[in-house]
Amino acid sequence: MSKYQLKWGILATGGIAESFGRDLSVNPETRDRKDIEHVIVAAASSSSSDRAKKYLKAVNAPDSAKAYGSYKELVEDSNVDIIYVATPHSHHYQNTMQCLEAGKNVLCEKSLTVNAAQAEALIKKAKEKNLFLMEALWTRYFPLSIYAREMVTSGKLGTVERTFADLSFGSAPETSFEDSHRMVNPDLAGGALLDLGIYALTWVFQTLYTTQKNPQPPTVQSSMRKYEKTGVDQQTTMLLSFPRKEQGDAHGIATTGMRVASDPNGNMEAPAIRIQGSEGELMVFPPAFRPTRTKLVLKDGTVDQKEWPHPGPGPGSGFKNGFGGNFMPEGEGFGMFWEADECAYALKEGRKEGKYESLDESLVIMKVMDEVRKQHGFTLPEKIETTKYPVDL
Numbered sequence: 001m002s003k004y005q006l007k008w009g010i011l012a013t014g015g016i017a018e019s020f021g022r023d024l025s026v027n028p029e030t031r032d033r034k035d036i037e038h039v040i041v042a043a044a045s046s047s048s049s050d051r052a053k054k055y056l057k058a059v060n061a062p063d064s065a066k067a068y069g070s071y072k073e074l075v076e077d078s079n080v081d082i083i084y085v086a087t088p089h090s091h092h093y094q095n096t097m098q099c100l101e102a103g104k105n106v107l108c109e110k111s112l113t114v115n116a117a118q119a120e121a122l123i124k125k126a127k128e129k130n131l132f133l134m135e136a137l138w139t140r141y142f143p144l145s146i147y148a149r150e151m152v153t154s155g156k157l158g159t160v161e162r163t164f165a166d167l168s169f170g171s172a173p174e175t176s177f178e179d180s181h182r183m184v185n186p187d188l189a190g191g192a193l194l195d196l197g198i199y200a201l202t203w204v205f206q207t208l209y210t211t212q213k214n215p216q217p218p219t220v221q222s223s224m225r226k227y228e229k230t231g232v233d234q235q236t237t238m239l240l241s242f243p244r245k246e247q248g249d250a251h252g253i254a255t256t257g258m259r260v261a262s263d264p265n266g267n268m269e270a271p272a273i274r275i276q277g278s279e280g281e282l283m284v285f286p287p288a289f290r291p292t293r294t295k296l297v298l299k300d301g302t303v304d305q306k307e308w309p310h311p312g313p314g315p316g317s318g319f320k321n322g323f324g325g326n327f328m329p330e331g332e333g334f335g336m337f338w339e340a341d342e343c344a345y346a347l348k349e350g351r352k353e354g355k356y357e358s359l360d361e362s363l364v365i366m367k368v369m370d371e372v373r374k375q376h377g378f379t380l381p382e383k384i385e386t387t388k389y390p391v392d393l
């Protein structure tokens, strides 16, 4: 059987681009996917082609892969099927628009943009050009997430009334980040909400919205604590109410912050997510972006704990992946390949969006984050919020 080969171009060479690139090198057969393969055919760095060369080496790309010193060269490369945009979210709108304008399919890192108007403009452009566009919410494509959603749709948890979800790091901004760091820098769309809160929202949405037959956008209330030095949010709490016709409203509590961690001792002892229904609950252990453990507790006495390690080339392979200096055990995949596989299947089948998060849903989530920011007067610089294109950032 001939395999469908997806030819990737990587736009930006920072931390997450390395994690993603390394996962692309893992043979899909290690996760029972025998009909697709991934290859990196080019990478571009805005700083230099040397930087792109180093990146290609670090992710073990084939020698034939092209190294570009500008994003423009990458979007013009006719050998590239799809571009992975891995710049800070401040740049997603400009970079993704550049790719779409050049006729490229795009997988864009989260958050898709900094506001809903930008997301809407990208979606419109992708539709106009008949291109594939997907927000890189990798967690949605994990087998663990598929299982969690099935626990809701199968009725196993009864009527799901509430989901709590948190993604927070215990890294107080005043001691952890220089003001120029992308986590706190408004010019790079810093703050907990757009960087971490999107994962708390992902869990609330994928259990209370994605799983509904005719989902309706939630109402939103929120609290926000700003970081005085730079004006971005350092702690945000959101209370969402999802209207449901027959079962009544379901509540989502999404929290994020930089002062207290979801996982205080790093041992995944307290759940980061609790999906609660009339028949029981599913706990998902941290981190919310890459969980590997669940515990189902039902009224009837069932207690079912599961481990969800990501497959990979296995011990002895020399393969290692991770992010931010935290590496997984040798041979274990990081898990970014699940979303890459979804891109391959979508393009193979002619689909224009991701199966587990439609573009409409990405847009509703951007609208929720807009509303939260509006409730607290949290704006970003005009050049970051604009829908004008092109703008030099």
Ligand SMILES: NC(=O)c1ccc[n+]([C@@H]2O[C@H](COP(=O)([O-])OP(=O)(O)OC[C@H]3O[C@@H](n4cnc5c(N)ncnc54)[C@H](OP(=O)(O)O)[C@@H]3O)[C@@H](O)[C@H]2O)c1
Binding pocket: 011, 012, 013, 014, 015, 016, 017, 044, 045, 046, 047, 048, 051, 086, 087, 088, 089, 091, 109, 110, 111, 136, 138, 182, 188, 194, 195, 289, 323, 393
């Ligand atoms: N999926 C996940 O788990 C995950 C984890 C972390 C981050 N992310 C998302 O991925 C994106 C990038 O995060 P990261 O941690 O990889 O950031 P990073 O290490 O700072 O890398 C960002 C890269 O973007 C490029 N870039 C272009 N213009 C830039 C500018 N003005 N300032 C800084 N960088 C610029 C640079 O690459 P070149 O010099 O090569 O152009 C830089 O290396 C963010 O949207 C973030 O939310 C996702």
